[in-house]
Amino acid sequence: MLYWSWKTFFEEAFLMAHLKKNTRGAVPGLAVHFERKTDHHTNKEIDVSKTYLNQDLMTDDSDMISRFNNHLNDVYCMKRDDVKALATWIVTLPEELTEAPYEQQSAFFEATTNFLNDRYGQENAVAAVVHYDETTPHLHYAFVPVVFDVKKSRYKVSAKEVLTRHDLQTFHEDLDQHLKKVLPFYEQGILNNKTLPFENxxxxxxxxxxxxxxxxxxxxxxxxxxxxxxxxxxxxxxxxxxxxxxxxx
Incomplete structure (x- = not known):
């Protein structure tokens, strides 16, 4: 199938997972949305009567901004406003599970979070929140993209080195295989001819x-x-x- 419109292509391509790289300046706004820190939502799809169903999959008692700031204190990050210091994956519940019991949907997001922790380092994660109060349940997973700088013997923030083309090209298939392995009820998979490794x-x-x-x-x-x-x-x-x-x- 040929996509003559990039807008149409984008709308159809990322039905499962979408990556975004963010600067430090975007973190407070993302935290407000992820952690539902306001009752005045600009997103009209949010149903506040279902917000109690949302899940915070982080195991500590901290919050996203605190985790982010603390982690930046432990690694090297260039002091520039345009540095992509935070990466976020949005993983949407597959259509085959939209009518599944809450327990199975929750298991899907927990397994996805485990996959992301293994792939990018649990120590780098600053948020893992599941929203059930919007039209389609989805996971917001945020992490600081960190690599080890061999020349300078230190850890540094580098979205370019973590989120490589190879990482994006293999992401969906690797996630698909992981979910099939750990979830007995997960059969159909997430891959289709619309899932392609474009970043934005x-x-x-x-x-x-x-x-x-x-x-x-x-x-x-x-x-x-x-x-x-x-x-x-x-x-x-x-x-x-x-x-x-x-x-x-």
Whole structure:
């Protein structure tokens, strides 16, 4: 299936999990949303009568901002406003489980959180909250992307080195296999032809622009081929007529 609109592609591609990289300045707002720290929600899909169903899967008694600030004190992070110091995955409950019992839905999100902890380091996690009070249940998982800097013998924040293209390309399949392994009721899986490893809207648009450029280039090549075929046809006809003329003479 070809996606002629990057907007349509984006809306259809990330039905299961979506990654976003965030600066430090975005953390307070994310914490308010994740932890429901206000009763005045701008998101009209939030049903406050169901908020009590939400789950905080972090095991300590702290909060997202405290965990984030404490962790940044333990690792090196460049003092720049544009540094992506926090990564967030939103993992949506698969359609096959929307009618499943609450216990199975909860088990799905707990297994997903365990997968994310293993993949990115539980020590780097600062939030793992399940929202049942919106249209579709989903997990917000936030972590500080940390790697070990061998040259300087210290841990540092580096979204670029943690969230590589390989990580994004293998994420959905790895999560799918993990869930199938640990959840007996999970059979259908999350992978489909719409689940592709693009990181954000800008990247999708970039590839869409590249595709359109290649499409235009291909059309030009095809026009050139047709023009040359026409010349060859005319030349062949002229040669044939020349041979016939010589025979009659």
């Amino acid at each position: 809207v800008a990247e999708i648009k970039k590839y869409n622009d590249q595709f359109n450029a290649l499409k235009t280039e291909l059309a030009d090549i095809e026009d050139n081929i047709r023009a040359k075929q026409a010349v060859l046809k005319i030349t062949d006809q002229a040669l044939t007529e020349g041979r016939l003329s010589r025979k009659t003479n």
